[in-house]
Every structure is written in structure tokens, then in C-alpha cells.
Amino acid sequence: MERIRHIASHVKGFFSGPSLGGRIFRYGGNQNIYTQGEPADTLFFIQEGGVRLTTRTKTQPSAVTAILGVNDFFGELCLAGYPLRMSTAITLTASSIRTIKKEKMLELIRNNSKAANSLVAHLLSSVKNYRDHVADLLTSTAEQRLARVLLRLAHLDEDGPASLEIPNPSHQVLAEMVGTTRPRINFFMNRFRKQGFVQYDGGLEVHQSLRKILRKPKNRL
Amino acid sequence: MERIRHIASHVKGFFSGPSLGGRIFRYGGNQNIYTQGEPADTLFFIQEGGVRLTTRTKTQPSAVTAILGVNDFFGELCLAGYPLRMSTAITLTASSIRTIKKEKMLELIRNNSKAANSLVAHLLSSVKNYRDHVADLLTSTAEQRLARVLLRLAHLDEDGPASLEIPNPSHQVLAEMVGTTRPRINFFMNRFRKQGFVQYDGGLEVHQSLRKILRKPKNRL
DNA sequence: GGCCGGTTGTTCAATACTGAACAGACAGAC
DNA sequence: GTCTGTCTGTTCAGTATTGAACAACCGGCC
Numbered sequence: 001m002e003r004i005r006h007i008a009s010h011v012k013g014f015f016s017g018p019s020l021g022g023r024i025f026r027y028g029g030n031q032n033i034y035t036q037g038e039p040a041d042t043l044f045f046i047q048e049g050g051v052r053l054t055t056r057t058k059t060q061p062s063a064v065t066a067i068l069g070v071n072d073f074f075g076e077l078c079l080a081g082y083p084l085r086m087s088t089a090i091t092l093t094a095s096s097i098r099t100i101k102k103e104k105m106l107e108l109i110r111n112n113s114k115a116a117n118s119l120v121a122h123l124l125s126s127v128k129n130y131r132d133h134v135a136d137l138l139t140s141t142a143e144q145r146l147a148r149v150l151l152r153l154a155h156l157d158e159d160g161p162a163s164l165e166i167p168n169p170s171h172q173v174l175a176e177m178v179g180t181t182r183p184r185i186n187f188f189m190n191r192f193r194k195q196g197f198v199q200y201d202g203g204l205e206v207h208q209s210l211r212k213i214l215r216k217p218k219n220r221l
Numbered sequence: 222m223e224r225i226r227h228i229a230s231h232v233k234g235f236f237s238g239p240s241l242g243g244r245i246f247r248y249g250g251n252q253n254i255y256t257q258g259e260p261a262d263t264l265f266f267i268q269e270g271g272v273r274l275t276t277r278t279k280t281q282p283s284a285v286t287a288i289l290g291v292n293d294f295f296g297e298l299c300l301a302g303y304p305l306r307m308s309t310a311i312t313l314t315a316s317s318i319r320t321i322k323k324e325k326m327l328e329l330i331r332n333n334s335k336a337a338n339s340l341v342a343h344l345l346s347s348v349k350n351y352r353d354h355v356a357d358l359l360t361s362t363a364e365q366r367l368a369r370v371l372l373r374l375a376h377l378d379e380d381g382p383a384s385l386e387i388p389n390p391s392h393q394v395l396a397e398m399v400g401t402t403r404p405r406i407n408f409f410m411n412r413f414r415k416q417g418f419v420q421y422d423g424g425l426e427v428h429q430s431l432r433k434i435l436r437k438p439k440n441r442l
Numbered sequence: 443g444g445c446c447g448g449t450t451g452t453t454c455a456a457t458a459c460t461g462a463a464c465a466g467a468c469a470g471a472c
Numbered sequence: 473g474t475c476t477g478t479c480t481g482t483t484c485a486g487t488a489t490t491g492a493a494c495a496a497c498c499g500g501c502c
Contacts, residue, residue: 053352055353055356057356060361062360063359065352065356076348077348077349079345082349087352109338116330117330119341120300120337120344121301123341123344123348124298124301125301126344126348127298127344130348130352130354131276131286131287131351132276133351133355134284134286135276135278135284135286137355138286138397139281140281141458142459143458171479171480176359178359179359180459181460183459183462184458184459184460186480190481215280362488392451401489402489402490404451404453404489404492405490407450408452443502445500445502446499446500447498447499448498449498450495450496450498451496452496453493456489457489458488459486460485461485461486461487462483462485465480465481465482465483467480467481468478468479470475470476470477471474471475471477472474
């Protein structure tokens, strides 16, 4: 007799099933889904593609707080009663995204314990991701953070082992993901190219060898 | 007739009630609760005091990924099936902390929809906090991040309006919270003192005027 | 007393990063 | 075509930050 040992992957795919009845929207790359400050009463669920969440603050430049892929939620903060979007959601690539009305979701998690479990599982893994991201931001150099962002973007299309074409974000957007300036991004990208870690023929191609950067200690030219 | 509009504060205090039956432990300041890598099968809930979560990585210095206060959870990742602690939990001040067995918690959220709601509400607010933290790390200077950490620590004892005594963390720990080096912390603390933003007589006293630092643009000596 | 470990205070050269500026490429609008 | 906007590529002076080092202070301990 198996006891339930944890909330986990056996419910992870729950929201990709057809049981939700929400509508599905298709977007091109780099398209706005919602904007910070708009009224918020729906959640979104990524069926295909990728999304970035950007947060503006008063005095500071804007920052990309999350890079999301297939099976990730966003806009979920409206469940906690925030009436307005806390960030701006923009697609990274062509995406298909399911919308779920907040009320429908609340009803689901009240009446369907599988749905509740799935939501909790997602939120827990989301918390873990953010924690890792914070640890990364506190300890890594800008170069390493850029490497991580590129590898993350590459894995949104995950398959090939050696190298991957990725959605082509502008240096400005990369700067907001990494927390640095555009010239700095340009500088690092050139260096990555010279070292053969990325390639630039039409699209951008990220090699797995870029992982070397992550292991590099903080010094040296 | 009121419909339920969101999961929120009406269930936030749920876990501070006596209904859980978990044991309550008391700790002094700066005491280890659990260590990264240990087996994980309990959650913790802060009744009183404060806790920091620290993450070690292989090559990098360690980083403080969360500063938690009253009514916050930690150790919750075991619910998602991680068998080992992903970080080290250490008290900031004398604290009283309720432990809840993972199995008990799973049972609770299956059978008690109020408990499930409370957990989801907590996780959502946790996600929001992490998002804000990430945005902060991406856009602020080390000086501003230190100011934020000090203000956050001050609010753990929240009451007085003008200035607050706070638990006295070493410069080394502050460095791990801010993501910089100890000499840098020392430099900023001296500057804060000269500007009258903090005071140092026995304990550390943080004035609300420290908030000015948060509004300061990036330049100038 | 002396020793120890952990702390603060401080210096410094080497390195990382910012912000502003300017030029060229390219694509769509008119 | 030309204008406009957005992108890459690049330079640079000024500023911020690192990492290592050394001195001094303290509390506990033997």
C-alpha cells in the first residue's frame, strides 16, 4: 500500500489537459500579452513557446524577473488578490497560451484536489527556481549570468545535445535579464563568439561548451 | 451574497492557530535550525523571531536567499519531493518555531480546504517577494541593497516609527545578504553612520531616513 | 596571564562595470 | 527615394567593486 509521499510530477501536467476549458491564444515572437498596471483577472499557462516577465520600477531601469517555458504559469498573482498586473508579459518566441479565469481557477482548487495539488506543486517549484535565481544573482559575475540566461533560452527549444538555435533577443533585453548594460552584453557576446561558445549566422546558436563559463572563478582576463 | 474573490489574508493566519498540533521549538539568536544536505521531512513555521536561509554552491561564496519573519514558512520544498534540504536555516534573533511533519501537512491540504488555501496564499506571496527581490538585485547598487537589507531586518521587530534596534548580524553575513564583500559592507556602514542613517551604540539602530538611499540615482560619490 | 576564534576597521592595486556618446546597418512607412 | 526607429558595434573616462592583506579588539578558555 503506497502512501502519498509528496506533491509532485504526477500532477504537474494537470493544466495541460483539456479539462480546463479556457481559451487558447497564439502569439508571435516578442508580442505583448499583458502590461504592468492593467487589471488582472486571468491566469496564463504556457502550452508551447516561452515568455519573459519584466518589472518596471519608478527610478530604476526595468528588469526581467522570470524566463518561462512550457508548462509554466504566469499572471498567477491575481489569485492572491492583487487587482493589477505586477509585471509585463512578453513572448520570447511564437507561443500558444491557455488563459484561465481567476474565478474558474478558484473554483477548481476548491472542488478538485488534483487541481489544488498541481497548483501547489507548480508554486513550490517556482519558489525553488526563484531561490536559485537569487543565489545566482548574489554570487555570479555579469558574464556568468549572461551565460546562464543564454543556456536557459536555449533550453526552451530543448533537444540537440551540442548546440541550439535560440530565439534572438536584443542586447537591450539581454541586459535587462542579466542586470547590466547593453555595451557590456555586446562585449561578452563578442568574447563568447571569439571563444567559440556561441555562433552567429542568422540566428544565434548556443553551444554546450558555454557551461565552462559557469565554472570559471571570478578573476582573470 | 459575497462570492469568494481570492485566496488571501482571511486565511493567512491559519497556521498560527493551535490546530496543527506540531511541536514548537525555541531558539536563541544565530542558531542553526537545519543544514543544507540534511534529509528533509518537516516544514517550519515562524511564530516569533526571524530566520535567514543560506545557500552554498560549489565554487561560489554562499548567499542568503531569504530573510523571513513572523508568519513565514520555510523548509516547504520537501513537500515537492526534494529529499534533502536545499539551504541552511539559521535564526536571526531568538525565535519560536513550529514544526509540521510533511505527511501531516499533505494530509491537511487534502482534507482541509482552508489549509490548502492558506498554503497557496502563502506560496503566492512568497513568489511575489522573490520576484521583487530579483528585480531589486538586477537594478540596484550594492549600497541600496544593503539599505534594503537593514530596513528589512529592522522591520522584523517592527514597531517604532523613527528608528529601530535590530538583531546584530556580522558584516560577513550582511555581505552574503547583499551579494558583496565584507570590506564593502564596512565602507557603506561607515558612510551610513556618518550620514546619520544608522547608529551604533551597543546594538545597531536603523533610522527611517535610510530610505533616502533607495531613491538615490546610481551616480555620485 | 596567553592563546584562540571571530569580529571590526582599513588599505590598496587590479579588475569590473556604468553611462554617455557616436557610427553604421537595416526595415518599414510614406 | 527619405525619414524614422530600432538594432548592433564600439570607444572611453569615470566610478564601483573585488580579493588579499594586515592590525586591532574582544570573549572565552585553559
